[in-house]
Amino acid sequence: STSSSLREVAVLGATGSIGSSALDVIARHPDRLRATVLAAGRNVEALLELCRRHRPRHAVIADGKALPALREGLRAAALDTQAHAGDALDALISGDACDTVVAAIVGAAGLPSTLAAARAGKRLLLANKESLVLAGELLMRAAHEGGATIVPIDSEHNAIFQCLQGRQDDGSGEVSRITLTASGGPFRGRDRASLANVTVEQAVAHPKWSMGPKISVDSATLMNKGLEVIEAHHLFGLPGDRIGVLVHPQSLVHSLVEFIDGSTLAQLGLPDMRTALAVGLGWPRRLESGVAGLDLLAEGGRLEFEPPDTDAFPCLRLAFEALAAGGTAPAVLNAANEVAVSAFLQRRTGFLSIPALVEDALEALPPVAADCLDTLAEADARARCHTEAAIAHHA
Ligand code: NAD
Numbered sequence: 001s002t003s004s005s006l007r008e009v010a011v012l013g014a015t016g017s018i019g020s021s022a023l024d025v026i027a028r029h030p031d032r033l034r035a036t037v038l039a040a041g042r043n044v045e046a047l048l049e050l051c052r053r054h055r056p057r058h059a060v061i062a063d064g065k066a067l068p069a070l071r072e073g074l075r076a077a078a079l080d081t082q083a084h085a086g087d088a089l090d091a092l093i094s095g096d097a098c099d100t101v102v103a104a105i106v107g108a109a110g111l112p113s114t115l116a117a118a119r120a121g122k123r124l125l126l127a128n129k130e131s132l133v134l135a136g137e138l139l140m141r142a143a144h145e146g147g148a149t150i151v152p153i154d155s156e157h158n159a160i161f162q163c164l165q166g167r168q169d170d171g172s173g174e175v176s177r178i179t180l181t182a183s184g185g186p187f188r189g190r191d192r193a194s195l196a197n198v199t200v201e202q203a204v205a206h207p208k209w210s211m212g213p214k215i216s217v218d219s220a221t222l223m224n225k226g227l228e229v230i231e232a233h234h235l236f237g238l239p240g241d242r243i244g245v246l247v248h249p250q251s252l253v254h255s256l257v258e259f260i261d262g263s264t265l266a267q268l269g270l271p272d273m274r275t276a277l278a279v280g281l282g283w284p285r286r287l288e289s290g291v292a293g294l295d296l297l298a299e300g301g302r303l304e305f306e307p308p309d310t311d312a313f314p315c316l317r318l319a320f321e322a323l324a325a326g327g328t329a330p331a332v333l334n335a336a337n338e339v340a341v342s343a344f345l346q347r348r349t350g351f352l353s354i355p356a357l358v359e360d361a362l363e364a365l366p367p368v369a370a371d372c373l374d375t376l377a378e379a380d381a382r383a384r385c386h387t388e389a390a391i392a393h394h395a
């Protein structure tokens, strides 16, 4: 398609934090962008509100029991949006309802739709990092074979994508190292013992970014950065020992790429995901995103960096170990973490149990080669069972 044509966008996870940022950018460019498919998990009222505002051709609610309410609400609003349950999503994404997919469902639940977009050769704006952690090789292969362009919508990976000017991997051997920056989360500077009794409210109160509950807890444990190391490995084709992490409390430098000639490029900007989404929606052109430019003096005039503390935050170490172990280890890491974080959010387990439960699952379920989706799905299911049982046992 030409640069002047209309891009038709499916927003998966439309009612979430990334989904609403994506729709904000899309609505700024009615001449270039249109939301044609909106998909959400359970919240019919929120999805209906988005349908009234964006008038998509299709609305998908994952929870089939909510389909009649969605259909009724669309009729009451006199919209000609077609209502679907979640089982229709992959076919919709694969067909001609969209050319671009914002994959912003949270967790491993996002994998089937992300794979469908990759196989169908769509432009894939990939926020759902868990699908890369769980099935990175399969997903990258599907994108390659399907001719899909992946634009990472994680601020760090989007920064690296920009520094590499959209090159998908480092086949050239020109990159020596990448460094992911991390805010450090709400508990930066604290030691492990002091984290025993932190509350859900404290854990989700991120100092720099406004995000959904699961990724906010992941940021507080530093598992988010661990998942991002694995994500970076798949997206940019680098081994774990050429991926570094630096804590940068200002969250203005979004990541750095070091080249073999000694140059380091970084991308800077205010912490607002609309910039990354605009990069994905407009690439290779730049689009106005609603985010102001960076005034370094107004932001305090300082950029600070420190090493991560893996004693207080062992999840980061566990993720590096799972990446090095390979096979099903990252799938086990991700599944155990999803279950542990969900239990923490429901106040069924404590904050320090999150790394303990993940480590326990990795020890109990040693990695096997992960050559197909079935093997990965089985590892994911076993790790969920194992971790649920461990939580029930300790409760
Ligand atoms: P969120 O909790 O705010 O939103 C999640 C969305 O997924 C909601 O719309 C929910 O309805 C939908 N959903 C959940 N289960 C579903 C299912 N089974 N089928 C269909 N839809 C389902 O989460 P978020 O913060 O927007 O994060 C979404 C993804 O983006 C996560 O993978 C996260 O790691 C990643 N991400 C988010 C940010 C951020 O700033 N929020 C930054 C980087 C990466």
Ligand code: MG
Binding pocket: 154, 155, 156, 228
């Ligand atoms: Mg990130």
